[in-house]
Structure formats: C-alpha cells, structure tokens
Amino acid sequence: MQDKHPAASGDTGALPASERDSALSVSESDVRQAVLSFLAGSSGGPDGLRPQHLKNLVLYRESGSDFLAALTLFVNSVLAGSCPQNIAPYFFGGRLLALSKNSGGIRPIAVGLTLRRLACKCASSFGSKRLVSSFHPRQLGVGVAGGCEVAIHSARCFMENMPSDYMVVKLDFSNAFNSLHRCEMLTSIRDSVPVVSCLLFGVFTAVYSILWITYH
Numbered sequence: 415m416q417d418k419h420p421a422a423s424g425d426t427g428a429l430p431a432s433e434r435d436s437a438l439s440v441s442e443s444d445v446r447q448a449v450l451s452f453l454a455g456s457s458g459g460p461d462g463l464r465p466q467h468l469k470n471l472v473l474y475r476e477s478g479s480d481f482l483a484a485l486t487l488f489v490n491s492v493l494a495g496s497c498p499q500n501i502a503p504y505f506f507g508g509r510l511l512a513l514s515k516n517s518g519g520i521r522p523i524a525v526g527l528t529l530r531r532l533a534c535k536c537a538s539s540f541g542s543k544r545l546v547s548s549f550h551p552r553q554l555g556v557g558v559a560g561g562c563e564v565a566i567h568s569a570r571c572f573m574e575n576m577p578s579d580y581m582v583v584k585l586d587f588s589n590a591f592n593s594l595h596r597c598e599m600l601t602s603i604r605d606s607v608p609v610v611s612c613l614l615f616g617v618f619t620a621v622y623s624i625l626w627i628t629y630h
Contacts (some may be wrong), residue, residue, distance in 0.1 A: 437494040438537060449468045451535065458506075468528060485532075505529075508526035541603075
C-alpha cells in the first residue's frame, strides 16, 4: 500500500500562495445539483454520513430549503479555505480500502467525507466548464458532453478503416496521479482556475502535514 502512495516531495513552504480574496462562491442551485449528482448507493466516509443522507434532507418538503441554504453557506466556507487547521487532516482525509485485483496486486480505493466530496464536486463542476476550451480537442473526458462515446466510436471507425501497416497503441501510466508533484499541480490550478485554489490549498496542506489514512 505504501508503494502506491510514495512520500511527498518538497514541503509546504514550496506550495504556491492561494487566492483567498477571490475564492469560488456557489449558489444553492449549484449545491443542490451537486448533491443530487451522487450515485445511488455511494458510500460514506469515516464519519458515516452518506450522500443519500444529504439527498433526503435536501428533498425533505418541510425543511429542505432551510437545510439547503445552511449547506450552501458551509460549502462556500470550505471553498474559501476556512477549514480549521486542526480539523483539516480529518476533513480532507478518508478511508483507504485495499481491493484485490484479478490480475494480482491491490487496487486502493479512498472514500472521503461526503461534505468534502460535495465541496469538491462544486469546484470540479466550475473548473470543468471553465477549462473546456483549454482541454478540447486534446481530451474528451472532462467538460465535453458525450466526449468518451465520441472517442470510442471515432477510434473504432479508424481501426475498421485504417491501412494494413497502421496500428493503434493504448497507453496506461502506472499510478499516474500519485507520481505527479503536488506543488506543480497547485501552481497550474492557481494559474488556470485561481478561484478554486483556496480549497485545494487546504487539501494539499492537510495531506502534507499529516497522512491520515484508516486501513480496513
């Protein structure tokens, strides 16, 4: 499991400064959409709060609107980087499950707190829409409706009609995300979508300070 999560390079002093004066602020409709976008049966984090709990509360006829208003204030607080430092390692942590692969080895699955995932859903939705022009047409998986289906059908069409001396190569980088330098990722995000840097600065600061993982 430790081989899948190599030690961090650098320290928190190398992290770029976050843009606290221009943090992302989302509306109640944004938060409601994010809550309802959780897949049915999604697991909860270490605190036991499941996405279905939030769905039930938001859709509750008598007090759902009041709950949504309070939840939106909380999400915007997280997006502004206001999570206390002593709570951040827990709030941005999660359960790490080691599943066995059919081909051998393990597949680590991290399950974070539902409230943290909700805030990140809102930030991700904003960032995806903001970066469509930067990503397309180099990638079709983020911010492009039906992009993956287009890629699959295009590749299939090409393979069925390509010359006999052509070939198609599929590449898959091993443990790619955990091989990237977090400081460089943060710098890129700050330059491209600065309004979400407060949230991610809190995430990476917590991970750098304490590796809070529960093994099951």
